[in-house]
Amino acid sequence: MTNTNIVLSIAGSDPSGGAGIQADLKTFAANGCYGASVITALTAQNTTGVQGVFPCPPNFVEEQINSVLADLDVKAIKTGMLYDAEVMQTVVSSLKKCFAGKPMPHLVVDPVCVSTSGHSLLDLDALAVMISELLPLASVITPNKSEAELLLAQTGTKLSISTLEDMLVAAEKLLSVNCGAVLVKGGHIISSLAEVDAIERKFPKIDVVGECILGEHMEILLRASPNTTGSAIQLVVDVLVQQDGVKAMFVHPRIESTSTHGTGCTLSSAIACELAKGVSLEKAIGIATMYTHLGIQTASPIGKGHGPLNHLHSISSSLVPLRTPENRYPFAKLLIQRTSQSWKGYVQHEFVIQLGKGVLDRNRFAHFIKQDYHYLKYYARAYALLAAKSASFKIIETSTQTILNVLHEIGNHKTFCEKFNISEEELENTPESVATTAYGAFILDTGIQGDVSKLTMALMACLLGYGEVGLWLKKQSEKENSWVVLDGNPYKHWMDEYAGEMYQNAVQLGLETVEAIAQADQPSAAKLKEWIGVWEKCTRLEKGFWDMAMNLSP
């Protein structure tokens, strides 16, 4: 994730982390937005209740707002608890000043004004400022039942909200405060599918958004969840009405849970995130209600009272670092670092060192080269299998090109072999060693078992390792008093081949390929383990291949 969509919360602080700006910042992070937060009041609270409140002086609320808005390109703002009339007025005038002559970003107002115990948190002055000054700036306001009732009473409408239809009526009436839209939250009202159906029949143009409900054509899932679905299921429905007349209901199964502290903060913050990303209001609310619903559903109990939601349910760890210009191959680096022992055992094998010194026994090299001849047949076949497994012309092309490169390498082998008096016939007729079969067949088996990515991991140890050997020997040879001998070294041509431009270009292409795989398809922990497992197995099989040469093993 990157953090380029900036969302600002203006609200109180909950040190226990479940509500207020703490819940807002967690929601912003979990939804891929950059969070800023102006604090209107400190509280001392936890999951069992509020123990104390310490308001921030209005002028310092203004200072905070000015600092943020003078510097950051805020895409959406949400307001939560604004404490009193003076703070509310300050927030309104600060926002108006900062955006004078400019369009105001999306503003989501959670009109916090009634405590869970039913007491009004705001005095009449504050309510009056909210209604006359703040709400008209809002793209959407998100009252719950009690808040909607209080706001309506304040505007002269007495309405007790107890049904879905009441919510719809309340939302429509609340549009009179001149906000862009009203979302009346149904957390305190139990609804049913029958009620939703009835509203749908009565108001045919209303949208019903119910991704969390098991819908039509899901008999197999209904059968598996008899207690949590079906017509008897209790629902939570949030109702949206927009100034343009568009209406929607967001339907979720009610969850019996005590992990609901900060639900309102979370929902309004999640809506602000989607608006900041440029999502339409109705879609934003669909995503945000789903996020909030799953936050309650996946929460573990925290604290002794009403615990917080699980804000982190929608994210997982990224195990491969993001690619940057300074860090071009984070995944290849990770592969090598996580398997450094076996990688080193392979690329700095005694065989390689003796070859660099020019002292490697000719019979050992001949054994190696004859077995490599067999191995390369497997290797070419594996690339053919890669092409066969691929639905992209790009991979079909690079695989085929690699097969041609292998055939070129085979040509070199034959040249070597002539020097070592090994005939082509002998090359073909030498029995395959166990190490050769193990390695070659393992790669092909990996290709049969897995997808293009997994087979690519199996092919890389050979490609990258020989490139490493080539460059390492070359680097050693360039040092003063190097142990690597070039003059008269019978293996110089072999070394040059793997340090050379053509082979190193193939290495470069291989690095790009594995990196692209990991970046396009950020692996889960299980997948990464599987990839590293295949890679490491191949580095061990490579080491075994050179052991086989040193020991002249059959």
Place this chain on the structure above:
Amino acid sequence: MTNTNIVLSIAGSDPSGGAGIQADLKTFAANGCYGASVITALTAQNTTGVQGVFPCPPNFVEEQINSVLADLDVKAIKTGMLYDAEVMQTVVSSLKKCFAGKPMPHLVVDPVCVSTSGHSLLDLDALAVMISELLPLASVITPNKSEAELLLAQTGTKLSISTLEDMLVAAEKLLSVNCGAVLVKGGHIISSLAEVDAIERKFPKIDVVGECILGEHMEILLRASPNTTGSAIQLVVDVLVQQDGVKAMFVHPRIESTSTHGTGCTLSSAIACELAKGVSLEKAIGIATMYTHLGIQTASPIGKGHGPLNHLHSISSSLVPLRTPENRYPFAKLLIQRTSQSWKGYVQHEFVIQLGKGVLDRNRFAHFIKQDYHYLKYYARAYALLAAKSASFKIIETSTQTILNVLHEIGNHKTFCEKFNISEEELENTPESVATTAYGAFILDTGIQGDVSKLTMALMACLLGYGEVGLWLKKQSEKENSWVVLDGNPYKHWMDEYAGEMYQNAVQLGLETVEAIAQADQPSAAKLKEWIGVWEKCTRLEKGFWDMAMNLSP
């Protein structure tokens, strides 16, 4: 991610979101911890500087701490800016009171006392309290160069830190304040690989942790990144010394970046997260320095001055909701919801409806049953391929069991066919229709291209869809005045088969299988798209199969 490891930050607020408790909460979330935060002071600041500070009264800092610690099982605490002597003393005494008679959780103290412009942020009284009261409680303290110098001066040691060895000396001397360990941060000191090597030679027992550095055996990566690596590279080294004598250096390439606002807050918070998870201090610092390094490296510019890190680099969106008792099949539900048009076109096909009414033309059913006979051969082969692709006995067993189930289904086909006067010979000799070949070969091709997961997606549309058809027809038949006819319906046996216990058990097993795949290997966006693509293609091929039957297509 879940949020069960609770970490508490005690620090100031940065409304612009880059430092202070805002950076702490982002770091906690990105590292999979539950964040709580006690605020010691509000600031008005942004990326260009600090415009104002409003301290929280010490008694309200205490109230906040008490609220949090009376309720939450905090696993680690970090402190940042503590404003003045009185607040510092309050924090110390509150913590001591809350943990009287109990072990204190891990405490990471970021001894914020010098501004970036070099001015002391704390008066002498506050420094004295920090040194005598707070630091002795710390598991680790994390001063930068200036802070280490100031703390040392305060304890009577004059030392100007400009080299790696100075840092080591400073860290060792700072242990005299009786904290568990000292991490001197090297962000303001440029080091080199040569210097690191020299320290390593001089102090052979020091650990060098350098996962971000291209190390030995990485010539292929060095070649690809000539400007950012090699011996000339500038390094940032953080030095750790513990009371038990263990020393370590954490080595990273220096990054030229203005996105460094809040680096100290982020690092100490990330250390606290790992300690909360039970990771050892040295490993925790390794993870935390890497997290912070990548946060700088992957940051996009935000604000007009020194911008914040990218705190979200280490997380990705989880696209499949977590499985819970109330939401047993979130992935299967997602598959059906995302492809609802093609799924409905398949499971409520005209063929199914006519079959339920008992009015389906017998020739059409016969055509279907003859083609299904061919299809089931592909289907059995696909399960054999699934077994061949699997490295788990469990999948080998369930695949083989499914093949036996298909052979049982074939038995039923033959019974039907006898009723419809179709001989076994005719069954075998009927030419395969295009729709049959398309569907059967697509599944096998998917198996050749992809891994076990992808092939499973291809196999599910058939298994789950016929289960859905069976249950749907059964449910319809149970309604009053149902359009589904059971008495005298020639296809009743067929319907019973797919609504029956044996088939539905297989459906249940299939649901468990796809769900387990998605939960064990949380798919990336690319992978999810691929899975949904295969599933939807199969639902379309299923519809095509019934179209073929209705049209008697060859």
